[in-house]
Amino acid sequence: MRVTQIADLAGTTPRAVRHYHRLGLLSVPPTVRGGREYGVEHLARLLRIRWLADGGLSLRQVAEILASDPASDEPPVSPAEARRRRVLHDLRAARGTIEAQRRSLDEQAQRVDELIARVEAGQALAPVPVALTRFYDAIEARVRALEEDPEILRTERQILQVLGSLGMVPDSAVPFVEALDEKEIELCAQQVIGFSRLPRLHGEEARQAAHALAERTVELSLRHKDLALAVLDDLPGGVAGRTLWHLTRVLFASGYPDPAQQAFAARLLELLLTSPDLAATFRRSVGEDPGR
Known part of the structure; x- marks a missing residue:
């Protein structure tokens, strides 16, 4: 993302972003093709600065x-x-x-x-519920215990922080994660590890691994279908819903640019839309064509 994009997403101006650079509040990103290239971590930090400043x-x-x-x-x-x-x-x-x-x-x-x-x-x-922070802490501890790199998980935390800063993380997400037992949290950790390994694969092997991972993710989510539906029901509809969906896609593409990881996301959405209940809730929030 360029400075104008990150400023727009955070509801501020490029001038304010540069001011935060000068104050040392926001790190200066690397220069790519003659311009500063901001990532999810910069947007998460910028939104946190705005969130705290807006608090007085x-x-x-x-x-x-x-x-x-x-x-x-x-x-x-x-x-x-x-x-x-x-x-x-x-x-x-x-x-x-x-x-x-x-x-x-x-x-x-x-x-x-x-x-x-x-x-x-x-x-x-x-700006994220404490229960979600603890949930990610538990997963990260398991990933580290298996001597795997939790970098992918840190990116997911940053995306969640961005959405939380904008008030787009519904309170109903808390009962969903609290319903997961120890075995299911262990499975979540295995999913994170599998997702982090996708960039190492290529071609058909990568596609098959991404699709298999998406299928396991859906299966795990639907173990608590009523709670998952409650989360989706609490997402905004109309313009706000489309804005949320667009922002999520931008953040995911920026944080996980690998083709296999993108294939995972596409397959995950495709599978979720095969459930009539989930599909109806998705379409209410993001429009008739969530994949567009």
Whole structure:
């Protein structure tokens, strides 16, 4: 993605993106064919900056919160007590300002409340339900235990963070992941590993592996069909639904450009649309032709 694209997706301007570069909030991407090429990780970071700033925080406070994140290649750990207290102090100060302007800033006050609760609980400041974060932590732990690279999973987390920043992750996703038992979470980890191996394959072998992986994914999802339908039912319809679907396709193509991974996505959608219930819900959200 170019700077204009990433700015549009985040609801900001190229000038603001460059300002975040200068402040060190957003890393500068590599230059490809004479222009900066942004990836999913940059969009996820940019949307998180916007999400925190829209909650009433200054960019200095945003920088402190981002600096308190655990390293991505290490297991998450609780922030140092001193830093935790500084973050809480800043968040509560922001809440005090919001309370003084309650009538016009009710929505921002609620966001800050959520940030405070997460910091007090030692949780990451991210616009994704805690249950989903724990779900991905459990899968990543299993992937690491099998001595596999969890990089693919990190990309999926970033995509989820982008969607969460835009309010596109329904609350009904929580009961779905919480319904998965230990054996099913283990199967999810195996699916992640299989997906990460697709780029190593070529030709017909890659296509067959992608299709088999899609079939296993559908089978696993339909073990809790009612909960899966509840998630789809909560997705927006009309223009908002089409926007969500378009954004998801853009993020998936950017995060997983390999042809075999794209074949997996196409086959997965094709299989899901064979279920009358799922197909009806998909079409309500994204239009008559979700694959277009």
